[in-house]
Amino acid sequence: MAGYVLKRLVAIIALTFGITVVAFLIIRLIPGDPVIAMLGTGAGDKEMISRLREQLGLTRPLHEQYFVWIGQVLRGDFGYSYANQQTVSSLIASSFPATAQLTLAALTISLIFGSAIGIVAAVRRNRAADTAGMGFALICMSIPSFWLGLLLILMFAVVWPIFDVVGGTGLKGLVLPAVTLALGTMGFNARFIRSSVITALAQQHVTTARAKGVPEVRLFAWHVMRNALLPILTIVGLQIGQLLSGSVIVETVFSRPGIGRLLIQAILAKDYMTVQALIMMIALIYALSNFIVDILYPVLDPRIAR
Structure with a gap:
């Protein structure tokens, strides 16, 4: 280790x-x-x-x-x-909390709903639920975030003024940007988790446990999800960087403060010191998140550290 x-x-x-x-x-x-x-x-x-x-x-x-x-x-x-x-340090310090909040909210939405859709599709494989879930996942992956953001603003700021959309920093202002940022990765998560669960369900030890009469809930939680969790952990590390880079578009569309919008403003203003610092910061966060994932691998599967 x-x-x-x-x-x-x-x-x-x-x-x-x-x-x-x-x-x-x-x-x-x-x-x-x-x-x-x-x-x-x-x-x-x-x-x-x-x-x-x-x-x-x-x-x-x-x-x-x-x-x-x-x-x-x-x-x-x-x-x-x-x-x-x-x-530049003070600029980043004032902007980063909003981006961290947006990224964490989007990652939570993506994992919860993507996992739910993927698990249901895997359990109901080749049935109506599987087809509907994977169709929805494909739609989520296909919609550009800038177009989806504008569409949500139109629906929930013009037609139905439910959320604080443009420039909102509270909980009501977080919902639509987080959903916009999360949908693409949610679709990918659903398809990836479906594949991982189907592979885990086909393992010999799962068949043996089912033959011994292990309850389905315990079988799924202990034998299936434990084996399916490792590849899922991989995509979490990758998606943190993806969501951080995606925040550049989402924060601009929703006029939300954060390092994504700050990066766009710095590029337009030719503020090279700020651009340099933000590029380095986003890349380092991406690398650090994957390093943490690598360290967590042996916890889930000790064979990796051998």
């Missing part, structure tokens, strides 16, 4: 280093001068351009710029947002 954890720890450290390098190079390899883009109308002042370039360390060799930047990041300093006139 210790060797397994050590291997995963070395892998996540190497991946983290790669993520920081890519996030650092993205800004410096794009066409144009980031300093001129930041200054906007003030870009005609050569002295100001020179002073800002010196302040940002852009006159140093590339490797020195990286080490200076990563040292600042390790201290929690992601730079200064000239577009918002405040530090």
Whole structure:
């Protein structure tokens, strides 16, 4: 077990280093001068351009710029947002809780309803419930989130004003964005869980337990779901990153505060420091969630750590 954890720890450290390098190079390899883009109308002042370039360390060799930047990041300093006139750290700190709330709500909806649809479809395989459930899952996977968000706004803000839709930060304002973000992954979860449960139901030990008269509820909970849970855990780690990236569209459609909407605003304003920090942050969360999943694998199946 210790060797397994050590291997995963070395892998996540190497991946983290790669993520920081890519996030650092993205800004410096794009066409144009980031300093001129930041200054906007003030870009005609050569002295100001020179002073800002010196302040940002852009006159140093590339490797020195990286080490200076990563040292600042390790201290929690992601730079200064000239577009918002405040530090990038404070921008992220004020925006991240709303995105975390949205992501957690969407993941909960996706897992609960996706699991329910997938389990029912697997138990009622090749019957009407299976066909209806998989058809609904396919529809959920096919609908673009931006179109679904606009449709829900039309229905629940114009036709039936039930929820606080645009810019809402309370529970009523969370429902529609969370549903919009969750539907795509919910459809995938339903199909994936159906496949996992069908595979688990076909195992020899399940047939043996049923022949011994083990009650169906206990059989399903202990023998089927325990074996079907491992692949489900895999997609949870992947979907956290997917939902975080999907929040960029959903938060923009619903005018909801969060790092997704902040990223769009930073790109439009050419706020490179904020873009760089947010790209790195989303990638690191994605990597960390999968690292946690890898560590949980041996808990469910000790054979993996051998």
